[in-house]
Amino acid sequence: MTPVALSPADLAVAAMLVVASAALSLVLSLGVHRPLLVSAGRLVIQLVLVGLVLRVIFASASMWVTFGVIAIMLAAASREMGARSPRRLKGLWHLGIGTLSILGATLPVALIVLLTALKPTPWYDARHAIPLVGIILGTVMNGGSLALNTILSSVARDRLAIEARLALGATRQEAFRPILRQAVRTGVTPTVNQMAAAGIITLPGIMTGQVLAGMDPLDAARYQILLLLVLSTAGFLGAVIASYAALHRLTDHRHRLRLDALV
Amino acid sequence: MPRQEGLIVQNMGSAVRGPFSVSFDLGSCAVLQGPSGVGKSLFLRMIADLDPNTGTVTLDGTDRTAMPAPMWRRLVTYVAAESGWWAETVAEHMRDVAAARALMPDLGLDPDLLDAPVARLSTGERQRSALVRAVVGRPRFLLLDEPTSALDAASRDRVETMLGGLKSTGLGFVIVSHDSKQAERLGDRHFVMAQDNLTEILS
Structure with a gap:
C-alpha cells in the first residue's frame, strides 16, 4: 500500500x-x-x-514515552467528559466519574484489541496503541458524557417521581431505572447509529481514509468492522459506568435521593 | 424490656431542625400543624428516612436501622403533598391493582382511571390516586402531607371517611394539615410544630 x-x-x-x-x-x-x-x-x-x-x-519506540502519551490522553479525556455538563457534581466527583468511565471502558477494550486482533510487536507498539486508544477514548467520552449529562439534567427535574418511588419502598436502583435506561440509551445512540448506517448512508471515516489512501476496500472494511464493534462496546461501557457512578453519588446507602450532591 | 408499640421517635433531627422526641400510636391519628416553612414536611420525611437525620425511630420496638430503608418505607410510608409519577398509566404505579380498583370508588374515583395516562388526571384525581397507591402497599403507618389540599369538600369528606376506616383496622397516621377544622375532625391527638420543638395540644 x-x-x-x-x-x-x-x-x-x-x-x-x-x-x-x-x-x-x-x-x-x-x-x-x-x-x-x-x-x-x-x-x-x-x-x-x-x-x-x-x-x-x-x-x-520507547515504552515509557508511549505510556506517557496515553496517560496524558486519558487525563485530558477525563477532564473533557464532564466539561459541558448542564449540572455538576460537588467536589472531585465530577472529574472522578469522568476518570472512572474513561479508564474503566477504554483500557480493557484497548488491551483486548491489542492482544487479540492487532497483535503488534511489542504489544504496546506506539503506532498501534496510541491511535487505537485515541479512537476508543473519543467514543467512550461521547457515550459517557451523553449518559452523564442525561442523568444530571433529569434527576432534578424528575425529583418528585424518584422520591415517590423511594417513599413507596423502591430501592434506589428501581427508582432510577427510567433515568438509567434513558441515559445509557442516549449514550449508545451515536455508536448504534454509526453501525447501522455504516456503508449504506455513510462510508465510515476510517474506511474512507484508508480507501482514499490506497488500501483494498475489503481489507479496509475489515478494519472498519473491527473498530466499530469494539467502539460500540466501549461506548456502551462508558455510558454504563458513568450512569451507575452518578446514581451511586446521587443517592446514599439508605436509598435517599441526595440532590445536595449537585452544585 | 417491654415491647414498645407504635412509632417512637427519639432525638430525631437534622442539621437545622430538631431534635424531636414523640411517640405515635397505631390505630390513631395525630395531626400536625404549624406555620409554613417550619419543617413539618421535613419532619415526616425524616421519619420515613427520606432526608438525612440523626436519632432513633422504631416501629413496634424494631429500629429502622435494623432493616433496609426501602423495607422501612413500606411499613412507614410518606405521601408527599405533590405527587410524583414515573410511568405512563395509573395502574403501573399500583403494587396491587385489584386492591386499588376496589378502593377507588370509596374516594370518588372511577376505577377506569387505572388504565388512563397519568397526564390526563386532574390535580385532585392525582392526589387521591397517590393516596390509593400508598394504601395498597399495606403500610403500618401513613405520613400524609396535606392529603386533601387539592380537593373539593365532597372529595375531602370521602378521603376523611376512608382514613377513618383504615384507622379502625389499626393503621396509624401522622397528618400535616393547614385546615383546623380537618384537624378537629381527624385528629385523636394534636401537635403544633415550632422551629425546634413539637408541642402536644391537650384538650
Missing part, C-alpha cells in the same frame, strides 16, 4: 470552503462564523502538532 500524500495546497482548497461558509454565515447573520473559523483553526493546529509529535514518538 502506498499512501497518497496530500500537499498543503490541497488542504488550502478545503480551508477556502470553510472560509466561504463563514462568510455566508456572516451575510445571513447566522452567528456561526466565529465558532466555525475558531474550531477550524484549532483543528489544523491540533492535528499538525499531533502529526509531528506522533512522528517523534513512533521514531523513539
Whole structure:
C-alpha cells in the first residue's frame, strides 16, 4: 500500500470552503462564523502538532514515552467528559466519574484489541496503541458524557417521581431505572447509529481514509468492522459506568435521593 | 424490656431542625400543624428516612436501622403533598391493582382511571390516586402531607371517611394539615410544630 500524500495546497482548497461558509454565515447573520473559523483553526493546529509529535514518538519506540502519551490522553479525556455538563457534581466527583468511565471502558477494550486482533510487536507498539486508544477514548467520552449529562439534567427535574418511588419502598436502583435506561440509551445512540448506517448512508471515516489512501476496500472494511464493534462496546461501557457512578453519588446507602450532591 | 408499640421517635433531627422526641400510636391519628416553612414536611420525611437525620425511630420496638430503608418505607410510608409519577398509566404505579380498583370508588374515583395516562388526571384525581397507591402497599403507618389540599369538600369528606376506616383496622397516621377544622375532625391527638420543638395540644 502506498499512501497518497496530500500537499498543503490541497488542504488550502478545503480551508477556502470553510472560509466561504463563514462568510455566508456572516451575510445571513447566522452567528456561526466565529465558532466555525475558531474550531477550524484549532483543528489544523491540533492535528499538525499531533502529526509531528506522533512522528517523534513512533521514531523513539520507547515504552515509557508511549505510556506517557496515553496517560496524558486519558487525563485530558477525563477532564473533557464532564466539561459541558448542564449540572455538576460537588467536589472531585465530577472529574472522578469522568476518570472512572474513561479508564474503566477504554483500557480493557484497548488491551483486548491489542492482544487479540492487532497483535503488534511489542504489544504496546506506539503506532498501534496510541491511535487505537485515541479512537476508543473519543467514543467512550461521547457515550459517557451523553449518559452523564442525561442523568444530571433529569434527576432534578424528575425529583418528585424518584422520591415517590423511594417513599413507596423502591430501592434506589428501581427508582432510577427510567433515568438509567434513558441515559445509557442516549449514550449508545451515536455508536448504534454509526453501525447501522455504516456503508449504506455513510462510508465510515476510517474506511474512507484508508480507501482514499490506497488500501483494498475489503481489507479496509475489515478494519472498519473491527473498530466499530469494539467502539460500540466501549461506548456502551462508558455510558454504563458513568450512569451507575452518578446514581451511586446521587443517592446514599439508605436509598435517599441526595440532590445536595449537585452544585 | 417491654415491647414498645407504635412509632417512637427519639432525638430525631437534622442539621437545622430538631431534635424531636414523640411517640405515635397505631390505630390513631395525630395531626400536625404549624406555620409554613417550619419543617413539618421535613419532619415526616425524616421519619420515613427520606432526608438525612440523626436519632432513633422504631416501629413496634424494631429500629429502622435494623432493616433496609426501602423495607422501612413500606411499613412507614410518606405521601408527599405533590405527587410524583414515573410511568405512563395509573395502574403501573399500583403494587396491587385489584386492591386499588376496589378502593377507588370509596374516594370518588372511577376505577377506569387505572388504565388512563397519568397526564390526563386532574390535580385532585392525582392526589387521591397517590393516596390509593400508598394504601395498597399495606403500610403500618401513613405520613400524609396535606392529603386533601387539592380537593373539593365532597372529595375531602370521602378521603376523611376512608382514613377513618383504615384507622379502625389499626393503621396509624401522622397528618400535616393547614385546615383546623380537618384537624378537629381527624385528629385523636394534636401537635403544633415550632422551629425546634413539637408541642402536644391537650384538650
